[in-house]
Amino acid sequence: MTDSLLSVEDLHTQFDTEDGTVQAVDGVSFDVEAGETVCLVGESGSGKTVACESITKLIPRPPGKITGGSVNFDGEDLTELSGKALRAYRGGRIGHVFQNPQGALDPVYTVGDQLIEAIQLHRDVPKSAARERAVELLDRVGIGDVSERIDDYPHQFSGGMKQRVVIAMALACDPDLLIADEPTTALDVTIQAQVLRLLDDLQDERGMAMLFVTHDLGVVAEIADRVVVMYAGKVMETGDVYQVFENPSHPYTRALLDCLPGRGRALETIGGTLPDPTGPPDGCRFHPRCPHAVSECETGDQPDFEDVGGEHDVSCVLHDETHDLPNAMEADDD
């Protein structure tokens, strides 16, 4: 699809470590259309953060390196850009919100100064105009008493308030795409609900697209239009949020949904751990932990995507025409 706002294709990002090369992102493709919310889901170590940091080349280099694929943003391949051209996108047309608001703010500058810096970096406006804009932004994200609080330092804000400041900063230049990496994981549930609502409202207001990284399927159900499930550097399943939740077709997605706490007393567990990133298994990356694995899962590459209806794609041999679905999976498959 050429009209996507962001189109990540066959992205490969690797890190050189003492134990060998880690393919953190190994051939990942997904699109984000203008105005939609795409969620990247997976356990820690599945490569979701590296995938979204690769978009604006935020990965530290060395040891990290993008070794293949392309990231097309509005017709331009960001992997080809460097230096100044790239900075126009970072924080300009693409905003970032990170997991830990504490680490995203400089403790020795007031939040106002940091916002003004972000605005002036991308726009040629006098300081007074930038300050006005900063007040407007802070007010929009729900910081009360802005005229007083704008000159406060980050430590004078609570965690939820800090995350609001970081969101204001990411919005400073009216981005077309907001990349939010676990923005609510460090927050309490009540504050999480506030921040999710805020992001949703802002998105409606500005028609901005959002790439949201999280490990919490509850949050995904709350905000996503489409879902990309990652495991060990590969995409396992992608589809519309309703399709993925109501007809999870990859055993990994199913397992993730089953281990959500609070759905009755009996708790399903996945068992096992993510494979060693320096030497991932052949075949489907999930086969050592998969309850439905067959011999074909153990050889070759990650299976090709099979379309299981609509734009719902699954990388699992069981959905290949030559296989009968095992009973356990078929039962739920409408």
Add this chain to the structure above:
Amino acid sequence: MTENARIGGEGGERDAVLAVRNLEKHYPVRSGLLRRVTGHVKAVDGVSFDVREGETVGLVGESGCGKSTTATSLLRLEEPTGGDVYFDGEDITEYDEDAQKEFRRRAQMVFQDPNSAFDPRMTVGESVAEPLGIHGLRDQDRQRKIVKDILERVGLSASDADRYPHEFSGGQKQRIALARALILNPDLLVADEPVSALDVSVQAEVLSLLDDLQQELGLSMLLISHDLGVVRQVCDRVGVMYLGELVEMAPMEELFANPQHPYTEALLASIPDPDPRQRGGAIELTGDVPDPSNPPSGCSFHPRCPRVVPPGDYDFPEGSFREVLDFRLAVESDDIDDDLSTAADVREAYDIPAALPDGDADAVLSAAIEDVLAGDTESAAERLSDAFSTVCEREAPGLAETDAGHPAACHLHGVASQHAPPELTSDD
């Protein structure tokens, strides 16, 4: 000793392994050149509950509500500033050194972050065996045998004893921490956010392990978590804390099915529902947890409560008083936006309807809005606070029995609340 006798005397409480009564932990706030004490942060302010034999009790609440301080104070890892803690009927604050050491053996704790819970230079076996040595079992061979046993019990292999903590994943480290806590065969396990540093898939594993071990060993457990989903998985009874106080205590299923405190309601509604067709069900709480060194008057939840009790003199339909109170609080703190130029704008900004159903109330409100528009916020504030004051800001509700059969601290449940003694043993 009357308190002690009462605990032994009442049938429902006889089998309480742990009985906490009015526990308080106040930290002094010092300021100025001489570091004088200028106030107190009431981290835990009069918390009472029981943990019975073989029971798992959960404590939930937002960060800063005092749940972790409750745990550390009741184990005397920090000295409580008030209240009593009875362990097996004995007051732990009166323990001498030997009794204290025995208590330390019988009550164990698991912490949130498994990465900082181990000495990186000790093998896992050494770390897990350390409590054995402290409590008198110094025979290396026997220590080794017990360690291997317990490691297998928590789902690791005996050979893991010779490896170092960094070789394990977060979930495995939490299992090791659990092994170390259980090696002395304790009666009470206090687990402070044992899974919040772990991935969902690993959380599920550790929680089901906790549940299994608890049933196998007949442990009593106090589980502290901010995540109601986690609590629901393993707890029999749950206490909800807000700003140092227990606001509701109920059997787990009942708390989820029939919450009696508006805060519990809001907490439950904030859990993201893993069903994409059920979006936007959250009751939104305005604002953050208040500053504990300067808590609000009356019920400490009233500035955020969506169901704050309206004044008796006027007729407010259910749930419509919150907006008016928000307006009043904004006027009192002189925080009204200068851009608002007409009465309609002001009403819209605070989500107040064009006319309140009660004519008298609307007259007061209209007059106050006029004052605000004329720039006289002081008399507006006076007008509003005279007319619209709520019982929630005047009186602190005590924990009292509700119609649902479990106690909650909220003015919505009758006015006699402050006279009823805290009765914390709900029937099950």
